[in-house]
Amino acid sequence: MNLLLSTYAVGLILALLALGVLISFRILAFRDLTVEGSITLGGAVCAAMLFAGWNPILATGAAILAGAAAGTVTGILATRFQINGLLAGILVMTALYSVNLRVMGRSNLPLMNQRTIVTTVRNFTSPENKWHIGNWDVPAQEVYVLGMVSVLIIVVACAMYAFFRTNLGLAMRATGDNENMIRALGVEVGWMLTLGLAISNGLIGLAGALLVQYQGYADVQIGLGMVVWGLASVIIGESLVGSRQMGMLIIGSIMGSVVFRLLVAIALRWGLNPNDLKLVTAVFVFAALVAPSAGEIVRKRLGKAIAQ
Amino acid sequence: MLDIENIKKTFHAGTPNEVRALQGVDLRIEKGSFVIVIGTNGSGKSTLLNAVAGSFFVDTGKLRLKGQDITRWPEHRRAKYIGRVFQNPFTGTAPSLTIAENLALAAKRGRMRGLGWALSAARRDEMYERVRAMGLGLENRLGNAIGSLSGGQRQSLTLLMAGLIKPDLLLLDEHTAALDPKSADQVIRLTEEVIHRDNLTTLMVTHSMHQAAYLGDRLIMMVRGKVIHDIRGADKQRLTPEDLLDRFDEVRRAELLDESAAEMLERQYV
Numbered sequence: 400m401n402l403l404l405s406t407y408a409v410g411l412i413l414a415l416l417a418l419g420v421l422i423s424f425r426i427l428a429f430r431d432l433t434v435e436g437s438i439t440l441g442g443a444v445c446a447a448m449l450f451a452g453w454n455p456i457l458a459t460g461a462a463i464l465a466g467a468a469a470g471t472v473t474g475i476l477a478t479r480f481q482i483n484g485l486l487a488g489i490l491v492m493t494a495l496y497s498v499n500l501r502v503m504g505r506s507n508l509p510l511m512n513q514r515t516i517v518t519t520v521r522n523f524t525s526p527e528n529k530w531h532i533g534n535w536d537v538p539a540q541e542v543y544v545l546g547m548v549s550v551l552i553i554v555v556a557c558a559m560y561a562f563f564r565t566n567l568g569l570a571m572r573a574t575g576d577n578e579n580m581i582r583a584l585g586v587e588v589g590w591m592l593t594l595g596l597a598i599s600n601g602l603i604g605l606a607g608a609l610l611v612q613y614q615g616y617a618d619v620q621i622g623l624g625m626v627v628w629g630l631a632s633v634i635i636g637e638s639l640v641g642s643r644q645m646g647m648l649i650i651g652s653i654m655g656s657v658v659f660r661l662l663v664a665i666a667l668r669w670g671l672n673p674n675d676l677k678l679v680t681a682v683f684v685f686a687a688l689v690a691p692s693a694g695e696i697v698r699k700r701l702g703k704a705i706a707q
Numbered sequence: 708m709l710d711i712e713n714i715k716k717t718f719h720a721g722t723p724n725e726v727r728a729l730q731g732v733d734l735r736i737e738k739g740s741f742v743i744v745i746g747t748n749g750s751g752k753s754t755l756l757n758a759v760a761g762s763f764f765v766d767t768g769k770l771r772l773k774g775q776d777i778t779r780w781p782e783h784r785r786a787k788y789i790g791r792v793f794q795n796p797f798t799g800t801a802p803s804l805t806i807a808e809n810l811a812l813a814a815k816r817g818r819m820r821g822l823g824w825a826l827s828a829a830r831r832d833e834m835y836e837r838v839r840a841m842g843l844g845l846e847n848r849l850g851n852a853i854g855s856l857s858g859g860q861r862q863s864l865t866l867l868m869a870g871l872i873k874p875d876l877l878l879l880d881e882h883t884a885a886l887d888p889k890s891a892d893q894v895i896r897l898t899e900e901v902i903h904r905d906n907l908t909t910l911m912v913t914h915s916m917h918q919a920a921y922l923g924d925r926l927i928m929m930v931r932g933k934v935i936h937d938i939r940g941a942d943k944q945r946l947t948p949e950d951l952l953d954r955f956d957e958v959r960r961a962e963l964l965d966e967s968a969a970e971m972l973e974r975q976y977v
Binding site: 570573583584586588643 | 786800801802818821
């Protein structure tokens with residue numbers, strides 16, 4: 400049961416990453432690889448500040464700003480310097496590796512005795528306190544943490560949904576949908592793209608900060624494979640909700656992240672070698688990508704066969 | 708209103724693909740006039756519209772709108788004053804957004820976009836009325852994705868969007884060229900309605916001799932990046948599609964003569 404709780408918690412934390420990827424890949428139609436650097440940056444900034452004795456909420460806020468700054472740089476490179484979006488993301492991601500090492504001072508930063516948002520929430524109750532759920536005794540501390548993460552995700556999801564219904568948010572959605580049209584309606588596309596990438600990577604920075612606080616350490620490698628994770632969550636989510644409406648896309652991405660985390664946990668539980676995890680992840684994403692079109696082909700063939 | 712002063716534009720300058728699209732165009736378009744631009748393929752008529760809209764900067768010359776020098780203004784800045792309908796119905800709308808959302812975007816053309824709700828109840832009601840007035844039967848489908856509509860319906864909505872905030876200048880770039888005849892007629896009828904109702908200053912590019920002859924109060928014929936005819940007033944009212952075809956024939960004959968002369972010179976000197 401503990402494993403399930405932690406799977407949900409990490410799945411929900413990484414749902415913030417999925418929401419960031421939803422903004423860049425789906426809404427702005429921008430292939431942003433900054434993700435792998437900005438999630439680590441968020442974690443690194445947060446861990447370094449916690450290590451220096453800062454308040455966890457301030458450290459988390461700084462992580463959001465750091466992620467947003469990384470997204471802004473990618474946006475500026477792509478729009479002001481006319482560098483291909485993919486390349487701009489790769490450049491920033493590469494540069495961030497060194498920045499993250501500088502921020503942390505070393506490649507791994509354990510948070511042993513530092514007060515974090517997670518430890519603060521855990522301390523609301525005693526470690527001995529258990530909740531009886533079904534046949535299991537569940538540590539109340541972990542339930543509290545899961546509750547905190549769930550509330551945070553709900554708040555972020557509602558804020559995001561509301562934002563994309565404002566004049567500014569709608570213009571951002573239209574920027575990814577039809578650049579020529581929105582420019583002709585008076586929107587500066589470069590600025591809009593940069594703002595979108597800042598919001599996207601700000602969310603990813605927040606995911607990094609929470610992940611580090613949940614795991615109790617920051618590592619320069621935590622961003623590895625996170626683009627694929629985010630994409631997988633968005634794609635699985637789309638398949639689950641079967642709609643391209645904004646609200647459903649947001650819900651789908653959150654669900655996708657949790658489902659994806661569950662799939663990975665199940666695979667590991669069944670004895671998957673952790674070294675093969677990235678390979679299996681790629682296979683999951685491949686399956687999620689081809690499943691809808693393969694399903695459509697099968698459905699058509701079946702329909703034909705029945706008609707004959 | 709709109710002053711175009713000796714504008715020139717060359718694409719791919721200095722390469723084998725060099726195209727001198729505009730070779731010194733001078734025009735003064737008065738407020739409230741409806742100007743038709745026609746010309747052969749590659750005559751520079753769409754380039755002229757794009758230059759006015761700000762899709763690119765001209766190489767030389769000046770563009771003034773309402774007395775302001777807009778020559779170096781980017782397209783999004785000019786959008787405050789200019790409404791535009793593109794040739795391709797798919798260019799003027801955001802396909803995955805709903806009809807209402809597309810209209811909400813147009814309701815803020817050239818204005819600050821803040822954190823106010825894009826679709827307030829009042830705005831929804833206003834849009835319902837505007838769409839209903841078009842007579843396309845789309846007023847009960849405002850929540851549908853605009854990408855699910857036909858080309859004609861989308862172009863009609865693009866026209867509505869361009870005029871939602873009264874523009875100082877309306878640019879129509881062969882906006883019926885990609886439509887079937889029935890849809891094209893419907894869009895032209897709407898175009899006339901919108902232009903006359905709001906007394907819009909309009910620059911419309913067309914390939915149709917019929918539209919060129921019977922629409923607008925002034926006609927400009929372009930050939931090879933230059934204005935060769937500027938017909939207005941009573942002359943424009945008398946104009947028929949046959950007259951226009953005759954004028955194009957004259958141009959074609961002159962071009963053929965030019966080519967023969969060039970060939971003769973080539974034979975003489977090479």
